[in-house]
Amino acid sequence: MDFTFTPEQEALREQAREFLAANPEPTWAQLAELGWTGVSIAEEEGGAGLTFVEEAVLFEELGRALYHGPFFATVGLSLPALGAEDRAAVAAGEASWTLALGPLVPDLDTAAHVAIVGGDGIYELEGGEREILETTDTSRPLGVVRGGEAGRRLADSTVLTAIETRSRTALALEACGIARAALEDALEYASSREQFGKKIGVYQAVSHPLADAYTHVELSRSLALWAAWCVANDDPQAAIAGAAAKSYAGESAVQVCETAIQALGGIGFTWEHRLHRLYKRALWIESFGASGTALRAEIAASLIEEKTASGTSPAPVTVAQGG
């Protein structure tokens, strides 16, 4: 058992953090140039031939940076539905995708192609009109598609189970990045702001909620990385891990942002400070797909009725042997 990142994965995180700090609004072509759009795409298709664990590093960092673009919709949502040629185009930065799982479609403002679900298959949408809707989190707009028809068949709809788990895990990872950033803002403020002649972090009414925020950040991260490893390795526990990760990390990110806003007092409530943008992304993540409550209902069913959570065996406790 080894639950640490490799030096290469750590280097990728460092590269991502530095690049996103210098380029807060990167283009799809820039991400492709860095190799990020093809991380888990095979080398013969122009990708890096790595895994979802490396993509996990990027989701965390892109979440932290409040990245605006089609990375989640393409890599976190659509990728399992794409064939070799489409994957190669994604790796090369020539194509980006989103997938309409419900009426509200994420990243519709930036994704080049739209996939839709119909009958037993997933198809590319041909024609139709896109309307981009105003969203609370302006860095992750939603849109609706009107008209158009099913064009090229991309995949069998059986792939939807994998897509669901993958997207839940990706959003849990984004939520980890969001929560960590919010906690860092609060720690910086509590360590410098003085009231009653002392740094406010001295007061346990301030520091203990921050200690709890830290536990939320780390527990979220443990679940999200467990789910990421399961996705990367096609582990039978991937579905329940992804559900657990999104349920916990989504709600935790909202809560950690709220703790941070409170710790910053009036400053935390201003438009000027970035906290409200982190908070709105956390709320977006919590609302997209299944909520924390809905996911817990799935998990409870899998534990109590021993029904499968999204098609996986419940096997709730044992780490796989061997390997």
Added chain:
Amino acid sequence: MDLRDTPEEAAFRAALRSWLEENLPDDLAGHRGGATRFEGPEMREWSRALFDAGYVGLTWPEEYGGGGAPYNHQAIFLEEMARAEAPPHIGVIGIGMAGPTIIAHGTDVQKARYLQPLLSAKEIWCQGFSEPGAGSDLAGVRTSARVENGGFVVNGQKVWSSFAHIADFCILLTRSDPESSRHAGLTYLIVDMHAPGVEVRPLRQITGESEFNEIFFNDVHVPEENLLGDVGSGWQVAMTTLLHERGTLGFALQAALEVQIRKLVALARDRGADTLQRDGIAREWIEMQAVRFTNYRSLSTLMKTGMPGPEGSISKLVWSEGNQRVTKLALEILGPDAALGEGNAPYGGYWQYQQLRSRGNTIEAGTSEVLRNIVAERVLGLPYSR
């Protein structure tokens, strides 16, 4: 990153599982703890069996009778013991606290004298740290050790001392310099619990049972060779003890919570659970998994760098509050039956006992308030509150 056991880990786990299947007596499995765990010879025999099989002191150096094994073996051992609901070795204070402190600060004579009998459960240890006036604020210790004729004369009172009523030795934190205050002037002694002047009085807990005790010292003579570390360096020695108290313990706690939640799920199947209760069950299962993988992250860092990852410091805090919610949720599912006493409650009063016992979880081995201070100050770098 690979969350599966390595072949070597899998082999260790498999051998341990089959050993437990063959050797754990049926009437000891699922033993709920409490005062009865100290009665009769079964626990010493069980502890001795663990020792003979090589499972005690796994990570200790071989020269002291340990297994010389890496930390992951200890983690697997604690997980499998908890999953089999096997009672822990009776010498938990000796193995987890006294032993590592003697290894770090003891003389060769002390190591040769104390370590092996402690592992084999021949001798039981207790801890004499907390006092009526020194709980979370341990530096307030007042039990005195007067230096006299090359030894010490100890007077004072300790409290919340588990196993003291069956212990052979006590690791005792004393104030040897009456003029000193706080962290200076403390001295760490090994005290023979059978010495004249040592009196132990069990304390009855909210469960009705007695796991811990008061210890009174009245002019107890402690020979010089029982000094651990130097006179006046007791605080530094005590920190070694507390560091080990919270070491790989997280694995045992997480696995125990896993068993507890498995029982909660069985209870929900048995008695039915409404939507909110089901939500609670899923919530606790998720958090238990989160603790498990947080422990793995911290252990992996320990294995690679020699220092556990900082995230490991939250295990006990999260576990204790989780166990309180889980047991209370079980009472809620029991409905009116939750009010019944042990004699006529369903499941032999298991949940009533567990729920009451769980209130101690956020107090023993570092209160939740102290643990939050530790996270805030030492992990997050916030200014010290004291």
